[in-house]
Amino acid sequence: METTIKATNLTKSFGDFTAVDKLNFEVEKGEIFGFLGANGAGKTTAMKMLIGISKPSAGDAVVAGYQVSNQAELVKKNIGYMSQKFALYDDLNIKENIQFFGGIYGLDSKSIEVKYNRVVENLGLQDYAKQLVRSLPLGWKQKLAFSVALLHQPKIVFLDEPTGGVDPVTRRQFWELIYEAANQGTTIFVTTHYMDEAEYCDRISIMVEGEIKALDTPKVLKKEFGVSSLNDVFLKLAR
Amino acid sequence: MKKFIGFVQKEFYHIFRDKRSLFILFGMPIAQILLFGFAISNEINNVDIAVLNKADDKNSIEIIENLQASKYFNVLEELQSEKEIEKAFQKGKIKAVVTFEKDFAKNLQRLQASKLQIITDATNPNIANTITNYINSILTKYSHISLKQNTSPELVGTESRMLFNPALESVYMFVPGVMTVILMLVSAMMTSISITREKEVGSMEILLVSPLKPITVIVGKVVPYIFLSIINATVIVLLSVFVFQMPIVGSLSWLALESILFIITSLSLGILISTLSSTQQTAMMISLMGLMLPTILLSGFIFPIESMPLPLQVISNIIPAKWFIIILKSIMLKGVGFGFFWKETLILLFMTFVFLSISIKKYKIRLA
Known part of the structure; x- marks a missing residue:
């Protein structure tokens, strides 16, 4: 199997405080990798280093074939990113959003047009294409944002709590999109606080106080800790 | 370059779809100039x-x-x-x-x-x-x-104190001040708000993760406001010439050049404010309290600097608007050439340089 993310002693410290302490892990191509941890465990800091907007204090990571320490620009070109906090520009319509995000990733207008048609068709949004994104329900926005993050066919998509505030049905639909992308060979790196979502992942890692305390398939982890749900695994570790 | 154009286009969508910013951009200048011209004038008639x-x-x-x-x-x-x-x-x-x-x-x-x-x-x-x-x-x-x-x-006569403005038209004195305030407001406040908005809603993160260079993001945010400010300056000058019959004695090209310089100074101030604030509200408060009030009160727009107490006179030197008002009055009212306002021009250039340097430094710290 091909490795798309490989972290080696990835470390970030702010003064005396070590937010991320010597992370070592690998993620395979097409894998859905769950990145879990309580708030303040260092998840966000680790993710920021992996997506190239924060430099490691020590160690390094290879993402999509490039080092985050000194090839951040190339890393950025080859990954997609979506966060819960911001999905799409509210005051632009679907088409304008796709044109904008396609544009900043360097797609030409012809392929943007093709992709736009495909996205709108896939999500069944033909009737809403000219509406401002503001007027769409949150679940639709997030599905749309995920499709937008995939526009430039990145090798890896980083999803930062992508389904926050969304109802279970929509969340299920969202995960169908994730599976579809993973099946086509895109690596998915996802952080979440929902344990049912963690169950959907191929493998999960759980961070506690800057270190990865557990990393395996959900099944093995439950067995290892002798509990019936990931929730219990999480609680045991986080304490 | 194509990415940049796409970015600027997006910026214009934001501006034209937001009624509030549209009002501040275009309603304000016209309202202010008419207000100062007609209502708050010291001029008397009949x-x-x-x-x-x-x-x-x-x-x-x-x-x-x-x-x-x-x-x-x-x-x-x-x-x-x-x-x-x-x-x-x-x-x-x-x-x-x-x-x-x-x-x-x-x-x-x-x-x-x-x-x-x-x-x-x-x-x-x-x-x-x-x-x-x-x-x-x-x-x-x-x-x-x-x-x-x-x-x-x-x-018979006693001495007259109205020597400087022979026709006694107070609107002539207000135009440079209003123009300065408007350009400051549009350039500094609007850019700082629009940049912090991206931070606040989280899109700044998305933009930083994209292959766009941070400098492209900032320049892309600023360029639309340069255009709009130039339009504003033009509208103000046209209004004062055609509605208030204000003569512009000096050179129009210097007027344009110096206005663009001041717009850029204000924009860099706006960028600086946006690096200091994380929410739109903070940006707005800093712009209003930290910029608008000093600009109106200490720039010599309404109160003559010469009659201020000494500490305020000293403070007034760090206000960009003061220098721009001197330049504007030199060009519009006195009609003198560059030899008379090169010092003020240099001061504005220097201020721009300082604002931009601090912003870049702050920006880098945040990214590291």
Whole structure:
């Protein structure tokens, strides 16, 4: 199997405080990798280093074939990113959003047009294409944002709590999109606080106080800790 | 470059779909210039006055005719005695009374100071002051023209303080100030708000994760406001020329160049504010309290810097608007060349450089 993310002693410290302490892990191509941890465990800091907007204090990571320490620009070109906090520009319509995000990733207008048609068709949004994104329900926005993050066919998509505030049905639909992308060979790196979502992942890692305390398939982890749900695994570790 | 154009296009969508920013961008300049031009002017027009002419001789009648002939005054009543003066004021229509002593012309002929009294309704001290000055200036003119063969000018007129603005049009004095305030408001406040908005809603993160360079993001956010500010400056100049008949004495190209320089100074200030604040509200508060108030109060726009206490005079030096107002007045009112405002230009350039350096430094720290 091909490795798309490989972290080696990835470390970030702010003064005396070590937010991320010597992370070592690998993620395979097409894998859905769950990145879990309580708030303040260092998840966000680790993710920021992996997506190239924060430099490691020590160690390094290879993402999509490039080092985050000194090839951040190339890393950025080859990954997609979506966060819960911001999905799409509210005051632009679907088409304008796709044109904008396609544009900043360097797609030409012809392929943007093709992709736009495909996205709108896939999500069944033909009737809403000219509406401002503001007027769409949150679940639709997030599905749309995920499709937008995939526009430039990145090798890896980083999803930062992508389904926050969304109802279970929509969340299920969202995960169908994730599976579809993973099946086509895109690596998915996802952080979440929902344990049912963690169950959907191929493998999960759980961070506690800057270190990865557990990393395996959900099944093995439950067995290892002798509990019936990931929730219990999480609680045991986080304490 | 294509990415950049796409970015600027997106920025224009934001601006044109937000009614609030549209109002600030285009409603404000027009409203302010009209407001300052028409309403808050110190200028007087067709003010009703009364005269008490105890002399009723050639000179006093001529002066009254002169007052009546000017567009500023309208001689409504001829009073008969001092007792009527207070009554006249109480009716509220009359704002000033001019009285001539009994031997007005005779005293003039004998080269003696002849007495003329101006009594004004000082319930509004500013207007009273202005009226006094206007009447004085008419008297001075009269004594220059009509009395020059047989008497010296000091005999009738007192000195006039309205030398700088011969037509006494206050709108001329307001235009440079209003233009400065508007450009500051649009450039600094609007950019700082629009950049912090991206931070606040989280899209800044998305943009930083994209292959766009941070500098592209910032320049892309700023460029639309350069365009809009230039349009604003043009609208203000056109309004003042065509609505208020303000002459622009100096060179138009210098006016344009210096305005663009000031726009860039304000924009860099806006960028600096956006690096200091994480929410739109903070950005707005900093812009309003930290920029607008000092700009209006300390730049010499409304209150002359020379008459401020020394500490404030010192502080006024760090306000970009002060220097731009000096430049604007030099170009628009005095019509002097670059030799007279190169120092102010250098100061603005230097300020821009400082603002941008601090912003870049702050920005890098945040990214590391």
